[in-house]
Amino acid sequence: NALENSKQLMSLLKHLKVQEQNHAFWDTQPVPKLDQVIEKNGPIETKTLDDVRKEPLSLPPQFEWSTIDVNDHAQLMDVYTLLNENYVEDDDNMFRFDYSVAFLKWALQPPGYLKQWHIGVRVKDNKKMVGFISAIPATVVVDKTENIKMVEINFLCVHKKLREKRLAPVLIKEITRLVNLENIWQAAYTAGIVLPKPVATCRYYHRSLNPKKLVEVGFSQIPANITMSLLIKLHKVPEATKHAFRPLEKKDVPSATLLVQKYLSKYSLAPTFDEHEIWHWFAPLKNVMDCQVLTDAQGNVTDLFSFYTLPSSIINHPKHKNLKAAFSFYNVATSIPVAELMQDALTVAKNNEFDVFNCLDIFENNQFIKDLKFAPGDGNLQYYLYNYSTPTKKSADIGLVLL
Numbered sequence: 001n002a003l004e005n006s007k008q009l010m011s012l013l014k015h016l017k018v019q020e021q022n023h024a025f026w027d028t029q030p031v032p033k034l035d036q037v038i039e040k041n042g043p044i045e046t047k048t049l050d051d052v053r054k055e056p057l058s059l060p061p062q063f064e065w066s067t068i069d070v071n072d073h074a075q076l077m078d079v080y081t082l083l084n085e086n087y088v089e090d091d092d093n094m095f096r097f098d099y100s101v102a103f104l105k106w107a108l109q110p111p112g113y114l115k116q117w118h119i120g121v122r123v124k125d126n127k128k129m130v131g132f133i134s135a136i137p138a139t140v141v142v143d144k145t146e147n148i149k150m151v152e153i154n155f156l157c158v159h160k161k162l163r164e165k166r167l168a169p170v171l172i173k174e175i176t177r178l179v180n181l182e183n184i185w186q187a188a189y190t191a192g193i194v195l196p197k198p199v200a201t202c203r204y205y206h207r208s209l210n211p212k213k214l215v216e217v218g219f220s221q222i223p224a225n226i227t228m229s230l231l232i233k234l235h236k237v238p239e240a241t242k243h244a245f246r247p248l249e250k251k252d253v254p255s256a257t258l259l260v261q262k263y264l265s266k267y268s269l270a271p272t273f274d275e276h277e278i279w280h281w282f283a284p285l286k287n288v289m290d291c292q293v294l295t296d297a298q299g300n301v302t303d304l305f306s307f308y309t310l311p312s313s314i315i316n317h318p319k320h321k322n323l324k325a326a327f328s329f330y331n332v333a334t335s336i337p338v339a340e341l342m343q344d345a346l347t348v349a350k351n352n353e354f355d356v357f358n359c360l361d362i363f364e365n366n367q368f369i370k371d372l373k374f375a376p377g378d379g380n381l382q383y384y385l386y387n388y389s390t391p392t393k394k395s396a397d398i399g400l401v402l403l
C-alpha cells in the first residue's frame, strides 16, 4: 500500500497547491474563496447604481474599447477571426474551437440581448481586434427557489500575443460595469480551469461517430489489441432513428416550452425559457442548432433532443483541417427511455457527418453515457456564479448548458 499512500499524498499536495494559489484579481471579486464552505444561498455583495462607475475602465494607452455590432458583418468577422485564431485549445494544443460566424450571431443575439454587452478591444492604430468578452441576458433558478435575472458570460478572449498582461481582469471588470448599469448583479459562466469557486465540476464524455478520423487526428487512441475495422464496427450506429423524430417547428413552441420548463425545474442550477427564448435557442439552424421532437396524438411535444455544432480547427494536421463536433444541448424524454432518445440523436448526428458527439455528466446523462459507448474526456468544465453563494452541486444537479 506504499503506492496507495503515495497516491493519497499526491492528491493531498494537489489539493494544497490549489488552496495555496493566490488569485490577485479573483480575490478582489464577489466570489467565494476556494477553501470556503457555503451553507446558504444569497448574493455576496449588494450595490446600487450609484456605486457603478459611469466611465469605462482604463485600458493600456495603445488600446481602445470597441462595442461590436454583430449585425455589421465586418465586425462579426473580426470576432470570428479573433476566436478562430486565439480561443480555447486543448491541453496539447492540437485543437482550437472554431465557432462559426452563424453560431456567434445566434449565440450573441437571444431575446433581450444588448449590443453594448458585446465588448471588443482594438489596437488604436490599426483597429485590429485583440480582445473580446460577451454577456447575454438569462434567468437562472438556483436550488429550485431563487429566480435570478443574470447574464451568461462567454467568449472571453485575449490575442495570443497579449497574454499574461492582466488584460482579462480589465475585460471582466468592464463587462461587470456595463451589466451592473442595467441593474443586474449576478452572472453564470463556465471555464475549463479552476477559479474561485466552482459551483460544480463536470466532466466531458465523447461518443465517437467517425473513429477512423478521430484516431488519425489524435483525438482518441486505438485501444490495444483491437483493429481499426473492429473499432469502426464497435461504433456503428443505426442508419435510421428508431422513433419518428422530426425537426422542431414554430407550431411546437407552446408545448415544447411547457415540456422543457417542467423538466428543467427539477435541477438545482437551470435556466427558465419563455416561448421567445425556446424558439431562439431550439429553432433548427443549419450548422448551428439541431433540434428534433416526437409529438403525441394531440400534436404536443413529448420528447426532444438538441445539440449544437461546434467544430474545432485541427492545428497543423497534414490531412484533416477540421473536427466536426456535436455538443449535447437540452434533451427531454417522457414517452421513450432517455437512452433511446439519445441513440436517435447519435444517428441524426452521424447522418449529418459529425465526427464526435460530446456531452457533460450533467442532467441524467449518466443514465446513457455507458450504454451508448461514450468515453470520458480529459477536460473538466467548471460551473461558476458571480456574486452569488450557493452550496456546491453534484454534476447531476446541473441543468444549465452554456455554449
Ligand SMILES: CCCCCCCCCCCCCC(=O)SCCNC(=O)CCNC(=O)[C@H](O)C(C)(C)COP(=O)(O)OP(=O)(O)OC[C@H]1O[C@@H](n2cnc3c(N)ncnc32)[C@H](O)[C@@H]1OP(=O)(O)O
Residues within 6 Å of the ligand: 022, 023, 024, 025, 026, 027, 086, 087, 088, 089, 151, 153, 154, 155, 156, 157, 158, 159, 162, 163, 164, 165, 166, 167, 168, 169, 172, 175, 176, 179, 180, 184, 185, 186, 187, 189, 190, 191, 192, 193, 195, 386, 387
Ligand atoms: C454581474 C455581472 C458580472 C459579469 C462578469 C462575471 C465573471 C466572468 C468571468 C469570465 C468568464 C469567462 C468564460 C469564458 O469565456 S471561458 C473561455 C475563456 N477563453 C479562453 O480560454 C480562450 C484562450 N485564452 C485566452 O484568451 C486568455 O488566456 C484569457 C482571456 C482566458 C485570459 O487571459 P490571460 O491568459 O492573458 O491572463 P491575464 O494576465 O489577462 O489575466 C489573468 C487573470 O485572469 C484569470 N483568468 C484566466 N482565465 C480565465 C477565465 N477563463 N475566466 C475567468 N478568469 C480567468 C486568471 O485566473 C488571472 O486572475 P487571478 O487568478 O490572478 O485572480
Ligand SMILES: CNCCCN(C)c1ncc(F)c(N2CC(C(=O)NCc3cnc4ccccn34)C2)n1
Residues within 6 Å of the ligand: 088, 089, 090, 091, 095, 096, 097, 154, 155, 190, 191, 192, 204, 312, 358, 377, 378, 379, 380, 381, 402, 403
Ligand atoms: C465557456 N464555454 C465553455 C464551453 C467551451 N467548451 C465547449 C469547452 N471548454 C473547455 C473544454 F475542456 C471543452 N472540452 C470539450 C472536450 C473536448 O472536445 N476536448 C477535445 C477538444 C477538441 N477540440 C477542442 C478545443 C478546445 C478544447 C478541447 N478540444 C473538452 N470544451
